[in-house]
Amino acid sequence: MTAFPSRREMLTTAGAGFGALPLSAMLSQDAVADNPVSSRLPHRRTPATSVIFLFMEGGPSHLDLFDPKPLLRKLAGQSLPDSFDKPVTAMGEVNSPLLADQRRWAQHGESGLWISDWLPETAKCADDLAVIRSCWSNGINHAGGVSSMTTGSPIAGRPSLGSWVTYGLGSVNENLPAFVVMQDTTTSVVNGVRNWGTGFMPAVYQGTRFNTTGNPISNLATPADESAAIRQQKLGLLSLLNRNHAAMRPQQSELEARIAGYELAFRMQSSAPEAVDLTQETEETLNLYGMNEKVTATFGRQCLLARRLVERGVRFVQLYHGAGSKWDSHSSIEKNHTFLCQQTDACVAGLLKDLKQRGLLETTLVVWGGEFGRTPMSEKGNGRDHNPTGFTMWMAGGGVKGGQVIGTTDELGLHAVDDRLHVHDLHSTIMWLMGLDHRKVVYYDKGRPERVDQNEGHPYTAITS
């Protein structure tokens, strides 16, 4: 462990019992070189340096995408057999008849992963995917589910996974935020900004929302009625004031940090627009992401932006597709999922292929999933309710061995059965793939050594082999 002094130093400072102190301690050492989000070495060497988390908000149906259940077709129309534990369901239709899927299923790639006809393009990348069929979580409603998937707890107030990763690893490109969030619609994601918030940690680790068109970050542009010349002059005066102020307060280096913060902000004014400038991309690339098709243009753009961001060292990119619970198919799941799969399938596949051809898939962990899956029981006749007790996510790249299936659900896909991976396990696994021992990334808050998993998670290390 002595091999990793800077990270260790950071973490032990954090461990000394002062929640907010590592920050000020850092700032007082050397404000610029040793800031709280400066890059740190991981606990172990791993290929993954970035994460792209494709969040299908609202809860896609594992039963219709990745986890075929012949028994479901057989028992369609009947009630859930007594041999299955009855969960509390969000809409209370636990006794409604079972709903068969209407998909054509096939095995894909050399690995022969089962993927339904809703995702023909993703299916072509089957050999890159580790499909985890045994995920489970706590929140039965969207707020709790999304909060669980993003922070590990159905109740608000804990730091998000992206914040933990940023806290543990820092950023390698300080001209861009380390943790970026994008969404496909302007409807608020369920829970809003707290999904990428820091809970009890300081705000430096929080996610920054990027707009996918126009200026990527709010307030990035100089006000319209301020000319460049005047802006320069204003910054000059500001710098003079701040330098005079700091000079009279020689031992207060926090002031230097704040001056540096302003400088960083103005570097970001040029680096952030560059990062999202797609005119640098070839027609071929744009096509790969489906950006020339109306239905895929929006999410394709986000996926492409995600690649550009990880290329530039952004640590954690979270894309929300269907922001505002669009995947939530309580009724007419056929119509709902047909459309949403069309919107995303080619873009996701394009992202995987593009990352691969650029050699970035090795260093980028791609995660796909929603806050929960859907019930085998029908709701309102042709829809499915929320199912947090068993659902599918997949991971690819970043050292993950592709073409494998992890875990199982029961014969109706209601409960995860074998190799069950709770959200805490998923988070621990993602940390582990990023080279972090999730047990050692500790933040002290009000007398509690806090970890991403509330001391309950275990990384599923077999995912790499």
Add this chain to the structure above:
Amino acid sequence: MTGPRLTTIVALMTLLTPSRGDEAAQRKFFEQHVRPVLHKHCLKCHGQSRQKGRLRLDTQAGLLKGGESGPAVVPGKPEESLLIEAVRYESLEMPPDGRLPETQASLLEEWIRSGAWWPSEDGKPARLSGSAFTKEDRSFWSLQPIRQPKVPDLKSSWSQNAIDLFVEARLRDAGITPAPPAAPDVLVRRLFFGLHGLPPGTEEIMNAATSGDISQEWAQLVDRALDNPAYGEHWGRYWLDVVRYAESDGFRADFYRPSAWRYRDYVVRAFNSDMPYDQFVTEQLAGDEVAPDRADALVATGYLRTFLYEYNQRDARTQWQDILNQVTDVTGEVFMGIGVGCARCHDHKFDPVLQDDYFRLQACFATMIPRDDVPAASVVERREYQRAHQAWLSKAADLRAELQKLKAPHLAKAAKGAIERFPADIQEIMAKPKSERVPLEQQLADLVDRQIEFDVGRLKYPEADQKRIDELEKQIAMLSGKPPTPLPEAITVTDTGTVPQIVYTAGDATREPVTAGGLTILSPGTFASEPRAGSTGQRTQLARWLTSRDNPLTARVIVNRVWQQHFGTGLVATGSDFGTLGDRPSHPLLLDWLASEFIQHGWSIKWLHRQILTSATWQMSSFHSNAEAAEKIDPDNRLRWRFDIRRMTAEQIRDSMLSVSGELSSRVGGPSEEYSSMRRSLYLKAMRNSPEPLMRSLDGVDGLNSIPRRSTTTTPTQALNLMNGEWVRDRAKAMAATVVDESSQDPPALVRAAFAAALGRMPQPDEARAAEQLLADAGAGKQSPGTSENYVQFLNGSAGLFQEGALPPQRTRGNEPSIKGPFSVVLAFRLSSLYPDASVRTLVSQWNGSSGAKGWSLGVTSTRSAYQPRNFILQFVGNGGYEVVASNLRPELNRTYVAAVVVSETDPDEKSRTGQAVFFLQEIPDAVEQALPKLQSAVVRFKTSAGLPGSFPLTIGGRVEPKNKAGHRWNGRIAQVGLFDRAVSEEQVQSLLSAKLNDKSVTSAEPLAFWSFASMDGAGGSPAKYPLTGGAPVQSPLERAMTELCHVLLNSNEFIYID
């Protein structure tokens, strides 16, 4: 530990521990069936403090090694384990006071057979803390009685009061001399920012700066500042941080809690009136029990309503347990300064808090029930209201009965349907008569009832019934007249009754129930039963225990919090962690002296402020002549050898900006307001899921966690917000207007005035030079964006800004453009926010909002609109009556659009729906080089466009408003409003919408009227014909230049740091 060794250990561990899937199950088994048994029956004699027979069962080593008779446990082999022999009374008979039930014994056996899993902690086997505390536990500093230390007997010329003597004693020991006193003007600023969170008036600063010595009047100045209501507004905010106050649910819907603010006002009043802290604690925990007839005390229990709540949570049991956990955790942190949360799942690993303690504490709250129906009023007022209300109800009683009868079956059916969605056990509870429900069942039923109410609220009656219902309601309203004015609503709690809910540790009913109580290590651990006023009295007991003179934590914790707010760091740096992982006090004797004197002085917070603020310690300068040497000895300034400079909090920064811009409202209390409000930040709506962005970027709080101390971060978002954000810039504009208004036009005088207003000082020569240069350049037109101007810049530069503090709605007076038949409107806009309700953000109108008055209004719908938010709509009252013509085109917030609506009449032969509105919406991207998004358009038919008399003034940015009732206003920018008394052709619209809409392109289309806000006098349009009034915020070149200077000053470190 070196790398290779670690690897070996990890490898070994992997061999020893069972596979991961099993481990979770094993841990669960251990926690459920093993730990409680060991805990209850074994550890008293075979634990930390006693090891009878040399056996200890609280460690894995002890278990394996065993005592005098040999190993107690042989993993995997229960038959060889003495423990099993003993509990079965086969050889040794343990526990001696009675044999374990067979189920427990066989569970122990199963545990051993499966390998005797043992919990670990940081890689090592854990020690079970057992019921007996260690010596270290018992002697832990924060659990010791508060001493009454003698003030150090020092010969000191520096010390002003007792605080100083304690501080000086430690400084002398360390060989550090304290910093000199701060200059009077610095002290005055520090005092006002510290007590009010606001800058002092410039006059106060200037007086202090010139007076040289203010020590004579200092005590009076402190008293005066403490008497100002701004004091409670600032210090109340700190308390609200700690209790994680918010005004919304914090779940998906994040519903607003419209009466939550009463608790906020209670807190502010408590600070302002210097309510004794013990009373403050007691009222928040048990106001309903100790003073059920006092409105304020009821409102105080709003503290117990700060929990997060999900209105549609089907799993009521888990939800209620979560609520109790939240209340328990926060109470531990707030009042005791102990993070008790760990003990929810196991005995606290670091602090002497048992799992039983956690649930004893929880038991104090386990009988409470949230109440929304207890008004904030005295018993007399409530009784009077009841009487009046009954009298009102008795009018038209028969009609009411009929109404009731008509509604009842539908309501019952809807309720039944709602209940059936809950799991069977909940349905059973709901089926029970209310009187038979135990407290927990009442609480669950209450949660369910709230959902039923929500469902039933959306009930639709059959048409015939609805018709009769409407009739009846109308008649009843007519007969009964005005109902009595309702009493103020509040959210409070009471107990369900005098019978306490039975609570089990971890909800495990196989264990013995726990009784309400405090921490075991601080006797008495449990509270005697003392029901009062229809309540269990448990919360009162808790309050009494917390505020008893013997409680070592309560006074220390609050005294330390106050100290921390004054100095930046507490005597204990971890304000909500007085446990073993927390900090140790830097001045233990001072802390105790302050705590004991605080109690002596009637738990008076203001007494404490006076002690601190009149001390030489607080009055030290932040400069130290020999800081380098002092830093070597005490790098963190824990000994207080100088004052630490501090960045202000989000509220201080926002409030200060409003203060120096002259816009700050001084109104105290009342309902919270939208983010655009000019009131103190304390009064902005505290929405958990959508905090105000500027505040959020400045480390403001979101009410999700209890925050004992704000963090201070430096992020790019913050700088971008302050330097580029519109809000700060608008404050600079307002400040510029004030400065220019109040000072001569001489640039050096202007610069001095701006510095004095923002920083309370005169500029240095180099600063003055640079500032004057900026004024000159910015005023001389360097400012004008010139030819590279894009549309957005143009819009920002020339559009009217419609918002509070800027333009109110602008209207024609006396000479209204007369619109009769077809007409068109073209305009550019940028919308900053929606209303939280269904109000419309109005762009242009000739209407007063009444469906009976003919007129029209073009606008955008808000959050709760039936047409969904951000719908670009026309409201129309013509011959066809009131109609909403919704385009379903949805402009985004904070983006620039040019838009048009063309209203005409088609198909005159057709009888119905002859009105037609064609909407156009063109987004203009902020970046010049970016391609234009596609033009959106929509054609919507409606009844008829005929019949507009056009009698209302044309109003931009709102409607004709009733007196004193602002509403349906625009928020954001509007420019280039062209009104046409004809249906403009689509080609014309296209050209009008073309990327660079400017005055000429509009006028060439010959509008009836055209308004542009940068040029009110009418360049290029016909505003002279239809002049608008309502106040114009047109900036003079000097004001624009001054805006730039003020903007810089508001961004400076000096502005946002306190020395």
